[in-house]
Amino acid sequence: MEEKWMVAAKRADFNGLGKKLGIDPVIVRLIRNRDVFSEEDTAVLPDGRTLAEEKIEKYIRGSLKDLYDPHLMKDMDKGCAVILSAIREGLKIRIIGDYDIDGIMSSYILLTGLKEIGADVDVRIPERIRDGYGLNENLVRQAAEDGVNLMVTCDNGIAAAAQIALANSLGMRAVVTDHHAVPFADHEEGEPGTEGMEKTEEGKRREYLLPPAEAVINPHRADDAYPFEGLCGAGVAFKLVSALFDEVLTDAAYAVKKKEDYLQFVAIATIGDVMELKDENRILVREGLKRLHRTENPGLLELIRQNGIEKEAVDVYHIGFVIGPCLNASGRLDTAERALEMLCAKTVEEAAVLAGDLVSLNASRKEMTIQGAEKAISMVEEGPMRCDRVLVVYLPDCHESLAGIIAGRLKEHYNRPSFVFTDADGADENGEPMVKGSGRSIETYSMYEELCKCKDLMTKFGGHPMAAGVSLPKEKLDQLRRELNGNCTLTEEQMTPKVTIDVPMPLSYIREDLIRQLEVLKPFGNGNPKPLFAQSGMMVRNPRVFGKNRNVCKMKLVAEDGCSMDAVMFGDGDEFIDYVQSHRRISVIYYPGIDTWQGRNSLQVTVTSYR
Template identity: 60%
Template sequence: MNEERWMVAAKKADFRKIAGQFHIDQVTARLIRNRDVIGEEAVEKYLHGGREDLYPPEAMKNLPEAAALLKQAVQEETRIRIIGDYDIDGIMSSCILLKALRGLGARVDVRIPERLRDGYGLNENLVRQAAADGIELLLTCDNGIAAADQIALAYRLGMRAVVTDHHEIPFRVDGDGKREYILPPAEAVIDPKRKDETYPFPGLCGAAVAWKLVDFLYRLCGRGDAAFGEFIEYVAIATVGDVMELKDENRILVREGLRALHRTQKPGLLELILQNQLEPENLDVYHIGFILGPCLNASGRLDTAARALRLMMAGTRQEAAPLAQELIELNASRKEMTVKGEEEAVHMVEESDLVHDRVLVVFMPDCHESLAGIIAGRLKEHFYRPSFVLTRTADGVKGSGRSIEAYSMYEELCRCSDLLTKFGGHPMAAGISLPEENVGLLRERLNRLCTLTQTDLTPKIVADMAMPFSYVSPSLIREMDLLKPFGNGNPKPLFAQRDLRPCSPRVFGKNRNVVKLQMADAGGRRFDAVYFGDGEEFVSYCRTHPALSVLYAPSIDTYMGRNTLQMTIRSYR
């Protein structure tokens, strides 16, 4: 077993009062407080928030000006080009803007950068190509905030630009250590992470920002609130797929988007759902994050994201069916390549002095560039350290990083910007380009400047509370469904219990990764339990440890028509 730090949340509130106000169990009240939802209004919004609780799009800086400019561009038949991105958020952002502007009668087309040829975001070639094509207005989505030089070039070539993005704002550090934030010189720059932004919630994905713009544009053009019904599924998919925190507005967007997905008639979405053997009415965050999302991302990784965009734009299921099948096949290839790449990367770390680094910088010259981010994520999970995977390309070395909670990857890269030709991202993830001769220098500097402690480098699991499983009831489990959707920033409830005796554990599954057993508490009460992981290791541990402490999630096992309470063991010791 890997070393872990177990902690129990100890956040204070009047749980009896909250439970009484909202007619919920005190356990549920504590779960809500543990998710930093404080105050009667916030709790009401968390539990029951709907579209009427969304913030007005015009509260976002520069958004009204951008909408007015787009309305004018539609009226004057200005040639508009959308510049998207090749991941799920960029695909959905592009889809929303393209469908909306076409529906308004705009002269508009779209270009999504090719991952291997163009790299991330707006680049000089895309700008020059747009000028050669007679484009008059560039509209970015899920990118552009770090493209000040490229947008300045667009203006020199006679074009204008509107930026919609959600990434961190680039900055320079002056001689006094103060940050100078750099915005691109566009007509309007919409990004909820702007340092002068007053919009209440900075955690939107790129597609949500694009949708906010369309929502206001529709109102300007007499379309009312039609943008919600037309595009909410795409916003939800992008929010989950881009791993945004499911807090505040994002909870509402995903909850409402899932409801729409349950009855969707959009040909591209419906075919992708059905061909993955899923039932639309049962879709949840898991299915977006681990089944549908990877299919959409696979097109941008191994082929072209334009293929996924065509699926989303398909007008009939007949048109969508072969496109959905192609994405599923691409994702299967991606999975196979990822497994091989992960095994190689782990071996490289374990068999070299990289194993002593607090920040992993792994150079895999022959790795497919599009898989670098996935493999970096797997390294981060395996070693619990910030991890970069770099690969050789025709334009130098490129790669991706994935981080841990205590390490702001984007800020640390800003301290190494002189070694990089291009970079961007978030605290938890980043993409970089650099000359090959700087790979060793980057590794050395990141580790020299790293302040992570051994405690920071030990995975932390936070349980909501210590609670005996005997307290769990079907009604409590159903009540906890009010906390959905679960995901990043809004985890599934997790409880702790000690002094449990494992009884008759049995290992199942082709990979020996499922264990079914019963657990007995100190009072002799028995209940069903299941563990997913290394089955043989768990059973061996049970044999040598007659009493366990566990972190668990309660559920109802409905297999073969049963409705039995079940403990799903997340961790043990």
């Protein structure tokens, strides 16, 4: 796929800040490119530092003391009061979680956290196929039959107004903890009752629709002044449990230890739910990884061991592409309560069996995903969708739990918003069969807002700008495809993948101490990408292809000034060699590193793009 290369052009006094902070100016430039500070952050603080210096220091050295007070979150105190009242009265509490990695971690944090302070609490995680996403009527009625007095949602609930109203009518109270977008309805300017509502760019008045719960804890609330809205569901659950511990646990040191024990689970959820690693999330993930490296949780220990990873080496990659998929596989092909059971296991023997099941499920999921993605791409290539700007693919035989993954593969392949639908159980009120689908988006297309424009077609939908879930009658699927494409304003430029180069930097500038300094930028991930450098006019010497799939190419890069360095590229090795044989010099985008072999260190760059 054609790429558009762009060089980040954000300005600041890189040399001056680097000198003050004792870091290379290149590191300051990389931090500036991630919008950690701006050129205008020149105000001098009481301690003599500028605002820019303070922000850089927090980015580099932010610690647990820099986390925000959970009580700043709207309805946090109210939610704590409701839960503590239920505990004091000995009432039965039920947690309603979700079947993905964030929902599993959220459920674990709330379940064990509430038990820690004496709650009579259990948990239900909806089954993806039987129940669908989030709180539904069956779960509400079952809770009432089981004598539940208070329901606490996590990673869901913000769009469950009808279900929570039903719970209220059955004599139950509810506390919602969620991080998804708040549903809204737009009204025409001047309609009665719209005074004071937020005004949209289209000139309408937007009404945010909160569920009728005792407390709605969600940093995305329009009336929430919490400093950071990017938490995942487990992050919000962690904030609630932290606030509860502050009120209940009298031993301050013990309370701190218990709270810090949860950081590893928050880190896993934040990475697995692909949240931006900015601000508070950056601290939660960095500190969580430290604790994960010395985890004593039998379930995590066994899952790490059975995937062949050293506990001390677990990083963002392993969570995103190894551990996370195993946890998600339970909710996709079986029940997510199996993953929760593994996390709650008391012995290594018990955990080993459950972890082995998750590893096996993930292997099956991988094979099914490959087959589904190949079929979806074939349908786009051979059908009328090839020119669509929003892809809507119907795979009737696809396991519905894999629809989102396959939609993600389509999005990556075509760089277009993509939906994958499959047959669902049940029918609408007219007896029409239903389909369920998942969507994955690109940065320039807000999936949730675009679905809101078609909401009359759907029986249920939810999500955020980058992903969504949808249910609708099968007969309306073609109409949804037409409307999404008819409303779509994406241009060819917006659909061309962009690669942002942080610094055009010659190989001769790469030094081992600079590479060591790059470590302060970690953890890398969504919102804090691995830095990319570029140099043109490179000659490729002695390229050699390795690997079972011939997807590793090693070579030596030689710059025009004669500087040379070992390099490696992961991708189609034969295609790369064909390209360099027909081009005397090429431009490369790369990331520098240190290759250690037999105890010796040498500089090496990893080529990520070339032309």
